[in-house]
Amino acid sequence: xxxxxxxxxxxxxxxxxxxxxxxxxxxxxxxxxxxxxxxxxxxxxxxxxxxxxxxxxxxxxxxxxxxxxxxxxxxxxxxxxxxxxxxxxxxxxxxxxxxxxxxxxxxxxxxxxxxxxxxxxxxxxxxxxxxxxxxxxxxxxxxxxxxxxxxxxxxxxxxxxxxxxxxxxxxxxxxxxxxxxxxxxxxxxxxxxxxxxxxx
Amino acid sequence: xxxxxxxxxxxxxxxxxxxxxxxxxxxxxxxxxxxxxxxxxxxxxxxxxxxxxxxxxxxxxxxxxxxxxxxxxxxxxxxxxxxxxxxxxxxxxxxxxxxxxxxxxxxxxxxxxxxxxxxxxxxxxxxxxxxxxxxxxxxxxxxxxxxxxxxxxxxxxxxxxxxxxxxxxxxxxxxxxxxxxxxxxxxxxxxxxxxxxxxxxxxxxxxxxxxxxxxxxxxxxxxxxxxxxxxxxxxxxxxxxxxxxxxxxxxxxxxxxxxxxxxxxxxxxxxxxxxxxxxxxxxxxxxxxxxxxxxxxxxxxxxxxxxxxxxxxxxxxxxxxxxxxxxxxxxxxxxxxxxxxxxxxxxxxxxxxxxxxxxxxxxxxxxxxxxxxxxxxxxxxxxxxxxxxxxxxxxxxxxxxxxxxxxxxxxxxxxxxxxxxxxxxxxxxxxxxxxxxxxxxxxxxxxxxxxxxxxxxxxxxxxxxxxxxxxxxxxxxxxxxxxxxxxxxxxxxxxxxxxxxxxxxxxxxxxxxxxxxxxxxxxxxxxxxxxxxxxxxxxxxxxxxxxxxxxxxxxxxxxxxxxxxxxxxxxxxxxxxxxxxxxxxxxxxxxxxxxxxxxxxxxxxxxxxxxxxx
Numbered sequence: 001x002x003x004x005x006x007x008x009x010x011x012x013x014x015x016x017x018x019x020x021x022x023x024x025x026x027x028x029x030x031x032x033x034x035x036x037x038x039x040x041x042x043x044x045x046x047x048x049x050x051x052x053x054x055x056x057x058x059x060x061x062x063x064x065x066x067x068x069x070x071x072x073x074x075x076x077x078x079x080x081x082x083x084x085x086x087x088x089x090x091x092x093x094x095x096x097x098x099x100x101x102x103x104x105x106x107x108x109x110x111x112x113x114x115x116x117x118x119x120x121x122x123x124x125x126x127x128x129x130x131x132x133x134x135x136x137x138x139x140x141x142x143x144x145x146x147x148x149x150x151x152x153x154x155x156x157x158x159x160x161x162x163x164x165x166x167x168x169x170x171x172x173x174x175x176x177x178x179x180x181x182x183x184x185x186x187x188x189x190x191x192x193x194x195x196x197x198x199x200x
Numbered sequence: 201x202x203x204x205x206x207x208x209x210x211x212x213x214x215x216x217x218x219x220x221x222x223x224x225x226x227x228x229x230x231x232x233x234x235x236x237x238x239x240x241x242x243x244x245x246x247x248x249x250x251x252x253x254x255x256x257x258x259x260x261x262x263x264x265x266x267x268x269x270x271x272x273x274x275x276x277x278x279x280x281x282x283x284x285x286x287x288x289x290x291x292x293x294x295x296x297x298x299x300x301x302x303x304x305x306x307x308x309x310x311x312x313x314x315x316x317x318x319x320x321x322x323x324x325x326x327x328x329x330x331x332x333x334x335x336x337x338x339x340x341x342x343x344x345x346x347x348x349x350x351x352x353x354x355x356x357x358x359x360x361x362x363x364x365x366x367x368x369x370x371x372x373x374x375x376x377x378x379x380x381x382x383x384x385x386x387x388x389x390x391x392x393x394x395x396x397x398x399x400x401x402x403x404x405x406x407x408x409x410x411x412x413x414x415x416x417x418x419x420x421x422x423x424x425x426x427x428x429x430x431x432x433x434x435x436x437x438x439x440x441x442x443x444x445x446x447x448x449x450x451x452x453x454x455x456x457x458x459x460x461x462x463x464x465x466x467x468x469x470x471x472x473x474x475x476x477x478x479x480x481x482x483x484x485x486x487x488x489x490x491x492x493x494x495x496x497x498x499x500x501x502x503x504x505x506x507x508x509x510x511x512x513x514x515x516x517x518x519x520x521x522x523x524x525x526x527x528x529x530x531x532x533x534x535x536x537x538x539x540x541x542x543x544x545x546x547x548x549x550x551x552x553x554x555x556x557x558x559x560x561x562x563x564x565x566x567x568x569x570x571x572x573x574x575x576x577x578x579x580x581x582x583x584x585x586x587x588x589x590x591x592x593x594x595x596x597x598x599x600x601x602x603x604x605x606x607x608x609x610x611x612x613x614x615x616x617x618x619x620x621x622x623x624x625x626x627x628x629x630x631x632x633x634x635x636x637x638x639x640x641x642x643x644x645x646x647x648x649x650x651x652x653x654x655x656x657x658x659x660x661x662x663x664x665x666x667x668x669x670x671x672x673x674x675x676x677x678x679x680x681x682x683x684x685x686x687x688x689x690x691x692x693x694x695x696x697x698x699x700x701x702x703x704x705x706x707x708x709x710x711x712x713x714x715x716x717x718x719x720x721x722x723x724x725x726x727x728x729x730x731x732x733x734x735x736x737x738x739x740x741x742x743x744x745x746x747x748x749x750x751x752x753x754x755x756x757x758x759x760x761x762x763x764x765x766x767x768x769x770x771x772x773x774x775x776x777x778x779x780x781x782x783x784x785x786x787x788x789x790x791x792x793x794x795x796x797x798x799x800x801x802x803x804x805x806x807x808x809x810x811x812x813x814x
Contacts, residue, residue, distance in 0.1 A: 043260035158220035
């Protein structure tokens with residue numbers, strides 16, 4: 001009989017110091033407090049991601065609830081092959097795509113794009129850094145879905161590119177390429193806004 | 201390499217993490233240092249920081265109530281599939297639910313309580329019952345894969361319970377069904393997707409009702425050993441004890457007194473459940489074994505499910521006493537070797553075209569996953585893995601065993617003791633490849649002539665037993681064999697011969713298996729192509745050292761014994777002495793070539809007998 005692992009009472013270990021994987025394992029055994037703690041840690045990031053992906057706060061709230069329910073149901077099958085946060089992002093993205101497909105919302109595939117030279121990126125960053133908050137949000141909302149996803153996950157949430165690749169289901173090289181194109185597209189959108197009908 | 205690519209990675213990749221404060225201190229210092237010297241990265245950092253600040257959202261506080269409402273609805277639909285609250289209270293709730301139903305008699309005792317609940321391989325749960333007594337043993341069988349187990353004091357354990365015995369007088373085992381149905385949602389292929397749900401259907405055996413009248417049987421010669429039996433069981437046991445010779449009974453009692461009292465009691469209960477004449481024969485057989493083997497045998501039998509132990513005793517009781525003792529001795533060694541050993545209960549018997557009865561053994565339970573239902577409610581699930589298990593198949597002389605692969609597609613290791621002859625008890629262990637559909641074994645097959653019985657090699661090969669036959673059907677893979685090594689005269693070598701067929705598939709002779717001796721187990725192991733095992737004979741043999749020498753130049757050496765073999769070229773110069781490794785087949789002899797240090801076949805008419813090399 002192999003009794004190599006011994007556990008304390010589970011109620012004693014669901015606390016704020018528990019790591020994400022531990023909390024997920026408790027969620028898998030039906031501990032609501034554990035899901036509350038996970039939500040407090042990652043709910044903001046997930047919601048931010050979903051708002052950008054879904055394009056509307058109401059739809060993001062709806063998908064967030066679907067995501068939490070999916071986490072509750074699937075937590076016992078989490079095998080720690082990625083971080084818990086990445087796993088939750090994967091579920092959130094899948095739920096978002098499912099809901100958007102159901103509602104026939106924009107599902108833009110990644111177009112074949114050429115290489116981006118480093119010399120183009122400096123001006124793009126300058127445009128982003130000097131844009132107003134409203135202009136930035138507007139430009140973000142006009143990006144294609146693949147570009148929005150990598151911008152939020154890699155730049156806004158600061159996830160490692162490997163994790164972004166896992167969540168979005170593409171190679172790391174594609175993540176880099178999408179990011180570069182997204183930055184150029186942002187600059188273009190910001191320039192257009194500045195020179196639009198209301199520009200001086 | 202640019203400044204932004206130091207260390208094999210892009211600093212730009214980590215600027216966002218740096219700004220979020222999620223980098224480790226060393227990496228953070230590195231990125232900060234780079235940003236201080238690189239204008240373009242500093243600009244990028246400025247852009248990312250601006251982005252991060254622009255899309256902030258209010259941090260959420262609590263999971264929305266609507267989510268919990270949906271969770272409540274889920275749990276109402278399947279109350280035990282997702283037990284709410286703490287682990288212990290969920291178990292207690294399940295106990296209360298159960299005790300009102302079929303299990304009332306089982307759980308009414310003060311100490312009875314639920315012991316464990318587990319997530320098995322597909323996320324179904326397993327429900328276990330503890331005896332609540334001083335021993336605090338869980339009522340689990342060796343095929344339940346346990347994730348968590350709570351003992352009577354509330355301590356929780358995790359692990360794989362592969363050898364926990366039931367000391368409780370009830371049965372509570374789920375019977376496996378033909379498998380559950382799986383439905384997936386979300387369209388994800390990720391194993392961690394969290395979107396796969398599994399449903400299972402099955403039944404659970406009804407608990408055995410407490411016997412109407414319980415008597416305590418004191419065993420003569422074994423002080424302190426008592427066992428509670430029903431009146432009819434006690435009567436049966438007494439008849440069984442009376443059927444054994446007095447000397448054998450004395451020896452048997454000595455073995456019992458050396459055993460764990462719980463296992464000794466379980467042994468007596470087992471013997472009380474089989475016909476008296478079988479119990480008497482078992483006592484006689486056990487008394488003939490060395491004490492350690494006898495203890496291992498009885499402990500192993502007591503740990504088997506009653507149906508398996510009863511079938512084992514029933515089959516062995518039909519064998520002559522000496523053969524039964526040899527088989528039980530081998531079984532005791534299997535039990536002693538550890539691991540999970542089960543006995544295959546014989547199924548239907550059909551008469552084949554060759555007049556031999558074929559006994560069917562179905563390994564359907566291997567790898568199955570099933571839930572346990574109480575009434576209409578699924579309360580648990582169990583999984584049984586075939587891997588690492590050894591299943592014992594005992595078939596009488598004159599019969600053959602047909603073993604069929606289970607629905608799960610997994611094969612256990614199969615132990616196949618020879619049940620008659622000078623090597624009764626010799627037990628090949630066969631590991632069929634996954635694609636095999638059937639395995640056939642005949643312990644004492646009919647032989648056509650002396651050649652099939654192993655008389656080959658001009659006296660230099662001495663068969664140690666008649667052959668047994670093994671067939672593996674439907675596979676193109678390799679079959680693993682493990683067979684005991686037998687001690688022979690120091691001037692000889694021991695090995696196994698396997699059948700070689702000609703191009704038409706007919707018996708052509710024997711060749712020596714290229715086996716590896718494993719000192720830890722004292723067994724020889726080798727692989728054989730399943731395609732070569734069409735009713736193949738095998739037998740153990742002793743090999744007398746023998747040598748041949750070529751008296752002329754130009755002797756060729758081949759890859760095999762037939763015309764299809766590849767020609768490896770000239771074997772060696774004139775008067776090379778070759779060591780004979782295996783018996784002659786056709787016109788060729790399998791030899792060790794000292795010139796190349798390798799093995800091959802040479803034509804017998806090109807060599808003559810010789811002494812050992814000088």
